[in-house]
Amino acid sequence: MNSSPLTTSNETGRHDMRRNHIYPGQRFVAVLISAIGVGAYGCKDSASISDEVQAPLSSLAVTPGALQPAFSGNITEYTVDAPTSATTVTVTATPKDSTTAMTINGAPSSAGQGRSVPLGAPGTTTIVSIVLESQTGQESTYAVAVTRLQSSNNNLSALTVEPGTLDPAFAPGTLTYTANVATSVAEVIVSATKSDPNAVLSGSIADPGVGQATGQATIPLGGPGTSTPVIITVTAPNGNSKTYSITVNRAAPSSDNNLSALTVTGGSLVPGFAASTTAYQVGVPANVASVTVSATKSDSDAVMSGDVTAGTGVATGQATFLLVPLIPRPVSIIITAPNGASKSYTITIIRALL
Numbered sequence: 001m002n003s004s005p006l007t008t009s010n011e012t013g014r015h016d017m018r019r020n021h022i023y024p025g026q027r028f029v030a031v032l033i034s035a036i037g038v039g040a041y042g043c044k045d046s047a048s049i050s051d052e053v054q055a056p057l058s059s060l061a062v063t064p065g066a067l068q069p070a071f072s073g074n075i076t077e078y079t080v081d082a083p084t085s086a087t088t089v090t091v092t093a094t095p096k097d098s099t100t101a102m103t104i105n106g107a108p109s110s111a112g113q114g115r116s117v118p119l120g121a122p123g124t125t126t127i128v129s130i131v132l133e134s135q136t137g138q139e140s141t142y143a144v145a146v147t148r149l150q151s152s153n154n155n156l157s158a159l160t161v162e163p164g165t166l167d168p169a170f171a172p173g174t175l176t177y178t179a180n181v182a183t184s185v186a187e188v189i190v191s192a193t194k195s196d197p198n199a200v201l202s203g204s205i206a207d208p209g210v211g212q213a214t215g216q217a218t219i220p221l222g223g224p225g226t227s228t229p230v231i232i233t234v235t236a237p238n239g240n241s242k243t244y245s246i247t248v249n250r251a252a253p254s255s256d257n258n259l260s261a262l263t264v265t266g267g268s269l270v271p272g273f274a275a276s277t278t279a280y281q282v283g284v285p286a287n288v289a290s291v292t293v294s295a296t297k298s299d300s301d302a303v304m305s306g307d308v309t310a311g312t313g314v315a316t317g318q319a320t321f322l323l324v325p326l327i328p329r330p331v332s333i334i335i336t337a338p339n340g341a342s343k344s345y346t347i348t349i350i351r352a353l354l
Helices: 003-020 024-042
Strands: 057-063 077-082 088-095 099-105 115-118 125-133 137-146 157-162 176-181 187-194 198-201 214-220 227-235 241-250 257-263 279-284 290-297 301-306 316-322 329-335 342-351
Touching: 024 227, 057 077, 057 125, 057 176, 088 137, 115 214, 115 241, 187 227, 187 241, 187 301, 241 329, 257 279, 257 329, 257 342, 279 290, 279 301, 290 329, 316 329
Parallel strands: 077 137, 176 241, 279 342
Antiparallel strands: 057 088, 088 115, 099 125, 125 137, 157 187, 187 214, 198 227, 227 241, 257 290, 290 316, 301 329, 329 342
């Protein structure tokens, strides 16, 4: 009688051991099933799978600008570059479910109706938040980072040299110029105006300050006959730069030592006057006791000396000469050009015998 319960107890124990024991072959099958399960049903990327967006949008647009990346209902974060001129952008969104409530930056918004969002200063980023809540209480948030770009305008809108004229005429896209000035000009005033007042001038002209458009500088020139470079660099707010250059040519001293006119009262020059002819004769009647010689310089900055004189800046010189019958009266006129070169004109005047 006692053996029977033992037998039953032992058999029961053996049955329990068989139930709990996992054989090596069974362990391999279990591991394989587990691996297949993970591969087929493993973790998903909630940022890129539409099933994870509980209350999705069907469309989203920002103007001016373009979403990066392109819109997809399962992508919830975007960036937009707005032009520097844009002080606001319009955000237009439509929920996939027309019963979904939506706010844009906290303000209730209707599907498909644009909402204006103010932007900060150029170079700043404004975050636009679109929050959606379905009637079942599911929520989703889309975020758009709108960056107002800084200006790339590094043009000049005006450029002048005083005295002088730019060659070629100014144009914003033309970067190289020359300006010719007289030999007497020792300095010029250069004025440059920025297309974007927030750009920065540098080089020969200092920047007038943020928001100020026009800069000006007095540029000393080298001696007569030399060239002086003027360099103006315009740097846009976004850092892009452009350089304009002017070569100011100061004329060399004039070499003009010619007369432009020569006359004698009471008689005529023989031969007739020509600037390149330097020797003349004049015969006057016996009753002419004196004559006046007038000479005019081609270059008023030349100097007239000799028997007829005229200083710098004075074009014409005159002198009167007494005559004696039959005795030649020579008149010498020397013209010295600003560069120092000289030329002599002579007139021999003969009074006839009574």
